[in-house]
Amino acid sequence: xxxxxxxxxxxxxxxxxxxxxxxxxxxxxxxxxxxxxxxxxxxxxxxxxxxxxxxxxxxxxxxxxxxxxxxxxxxxxxxxxxxxxxxxxxxxxxxxxxxxxxxxxxxxxxxxxxxxxxxxxxxxxxxxxxxxxxxxxxxxxxxxxxxxxxxxxxxxxxxxxxxxxxxxxxxxxxxxxxxxxxxxxxxxxxxxxxxxxxxxxxxxxxxxxxxxxxxxxxxxxxxxxxxxxxxxxxxxxxxxxxxxxxxxxxxxxxxxxxxxxxxxxxxxxxxxxxxxxxxxxxxxxxxxxxxxxxxxxxxxxxxxxxxxxxxxxxxxxxxxxxxxxxxxxxxxxxxxxxxxxxxxxxxxxxxxxxxxxxxxxxxxxxxxxxxxxxxxxxxxxxxxxxxxxxxxxxxxxxxxxxxxxxxxxxxxxxxxxxxxxxxxxxxxxxxxxx
Amino acid sequence: xxxxxxxxxxxxxxxxxxxxxxxxxxxxxxxxxxxxxxxxxxxxxxxxxxxxxxxxxxxxxxxxxxxxxxxxxxxxxxxxxxxxxxxxxxxxxxxxxxxxxxxxxx
Numbered sequence: 001x002x003x004x005x006x007x008x009x010x011x012x013x014x015x016x017x018x019x020x021x022x023x024x025x026x027x028x029x030x031x032x033x034x035x036x037x038x039x040x041x042x043x044x045x046x047x048x049x050x051x052x053x054x055x056x057x058x059x060x061x062x063x064x065x066x067x068x069x070x071x072x073x074x075x076x077x078x079x080x081x082x083x084x085x086x087x088x089x090x091x092x093x094x095x096x097x098x099x100x101x102x103x104x105x106x107x108x109x110x111x112x113x114x115x116x117x118x119x120x121x122x123x124x125x126x127x128x129x130x131x132x133x134x135x136x137x138x139x140x141x142x143x144x145x146x147x148x149x150x151x152x153x154x155x156x157x158x159x160x161x162x163x164x165x166x167x168x169x170x171x172x173x174x175x176x177x178x179x180x181x182x183x184x185x186x187x188x189x190x191x192x193x194x195x196x197x198x199x200x201x202x203x204x205x206x207x208x209x210x211x212x213x214x215x216x217x218x219x220x221x222x223x224x225x226x227x228x229x230x231x232x233x234x235x236x237x238x239x240x241x242x243x244x245x246x247x248x249x250x251x252x253x254x255x256x257x258x259x260x261x262x263x264x265x266x267x268x269x270x271x272x273x274x275x276x277x278x279x280x281x282x283x284x285x286x287x288x289x290x291x292x293x294x295x296x297x298x299x300x301x302x303x304x305x306x307x308x309x310x311x312x313x314x315x316x317x318x319x320x321x322x323x324x325x326x327x328x329x330x331x332x333x334x335x336x337x338x339x340x341x342x343x344x345x346x347x348x349x350x351x352x353x354x355x356x357x358x359x360x361x362x363x364x365x366x367x368x369x370x371x372x373x374x375x376x377x378x379x380x381x382x383x384x385x386x387x388x389x390x391x392x393x394x395x396x397x398x399x400x401x402x403x404x405x406x407x408x409x410x411x412x413x414x415x416x417x418x419x420x421x422x423x424x425x426x427x428x429x430x431x432x433x434x
Numbered sequence: 435x436x437x438x439x440x441x442x443x444x445x446x447x448x449x450x451x452x453x454x455x456x457x458x459x460x461x462x463x464x465x466x467x468x469x470x471x472x473x474x475x476x477x478x479x480x481x482x483x484x485x486x487x488x489x490x491x492x493x494x495x496x497x498x499x500x501x502x503x504x505x506x507x508x509x510x511x512x513x514x515x516x517x518x519x520x521x522x523x524x525x526x527x528x529x530x531x532x533x534x535x536x537x538x539x540x
Binding site: 032063125128250 | 473475481488503510
């Protein structure tokens with residue numbers, strides 16, 4: 001399609017419009033195509049850029065508030081009339097007549113419309129002119145140059161005052177903005193911090209719930225704790241929602257409030273159940289660790305003769321009553337434990353000290369050691385019981401956990417040396433130090 | 435871009451372009467094409483309509499090459515109309531944006 005064809009087809013399609021309008025548009029399109037061609041495009045390409053002819057026509061007609069359908073009808077009429085023109089002249093005349101009549105009617109309507117519109121348009125223009133004049137006057141009034149010396153000074157002063165006013169206004173404005181900005185960010189950071197806390201809390205609740213749930217399955221009395229944990233979890237989620245609500249301005253008050261209420265309610269129920277569970281615990285009495293029992297061992301220590309001589313020689317310093325000093329000789333016993341009783345017993349020979357040790361243990365092979373320390377001359381007592389903390393804790397733990405399942409807590413007796421009795425003849429004098 | 439969207443804002447873009455400085459048709463088409471991809475043919479009828487509605491005035495000016503060009507100049511009502519359109523557009527786009535954001539956030 002070349003330029004001439006394009007323009008003639010377009011003219012035909014736009015035939016509903018006023019002649020003057022059509023000419024105007026034609027001119028513009030012609031110029032447009034010319035310029036495109038000057039820009040290096042071929043005639044065909046320049047026209048192709050307009051796209052589909054029907055669409056283009058419809059677009060133009062639409063801009064004139066003419067229905068696009070009308071153009072198609074018009075086109076059909078034209079085509080139809082063309083066909084008819086070739087076959088029958090009479091129908092051609094009718095076709096042309098109707099199309100001409102349509103055109104004529106359209107023109108008349110448009111003229112009438114213009115006629116009716118005219119006074120309004122004129123009124124509008126006059127109002128606009130008035131406004132323009134007013135604006136100009138105002139501007140002129142503003143820019144009246146200052147007259148005379150005092151006038152100039154006055155203008156300077158007013159100018160300065162105006163400048164100061166605008167400056168202060170600006171400063172106040174800025175500081176207000178800065179203040180608003182700071183408050184805004186403090187607010188946001190505060191809520192972010194709360195959000196972080198609540199988030200960590202939520203994770204803890206989930207963790208706690210997981211642990212308690214598994215223990216619950218293992219028959220520990222933790223129903224209350226579980227329910228309370230779920231309640232706490234709900235409360236934390238409500239907290240997160242509250243933070244989001246404030247930060248992101250979302251609207252889920254109802255969800256948040258119901259979560260909060262539900263959470264608090266569940267926590268209450270949980271605490272109640274837990275109270276019931278734990279207050280039903282009973283005292284299980286004294287309980288020994290499994291396998292432990294009391295065993296008593298008795299060991300006699302014989303005071304050696306040279307002990308006596310030694311002490312005698314040591315006592316030679318005292319000149320009188322050497323004999324008595326021998327009998328009055330005091331033996332020192334060093335204990336490795338603080339719980340002991342001294343019992344005077346006539347059945348014990350004079351040269352013997354009898355140690356009775358009571359153990360609580362599950363081991364049979366413990367027995368006390370009694371040795372003589374040559375340096376200090378002390379009789380050293382050691383119960384011989386070796387306390388293994390880890391072993392004890394493991395045995396205790398088993399017992400405690402099984403007791404918790406049975407809803408009781410007992411007075412647990414840990415293994416160890418219970419008590420030491422030192423039996424001596426009343427005539428033997430001893431001294432005990434820890 | 436959706437052609438229905440284009441049609442609505444085309445008028446605003448044309449008014450704004452001519453407000454900055456007077457233009458002739460081809461120049462204007464090029465200017466508008468920078469912003470939105472639009473069929474070149476549809477701008478002329480729009481110009482014609484805006485002129486008929488007294489938002490534009492036209493005058494001919496000789497050019498160094500070819501026939502004299504028809505320049506478009508915006509009138510005071512044109513500027514008012516442009517401001518109205520701009521306000522409408524801003525409100526429209528902000529409303530739509532707000533709505534979309536709200537829906538997205540839900």
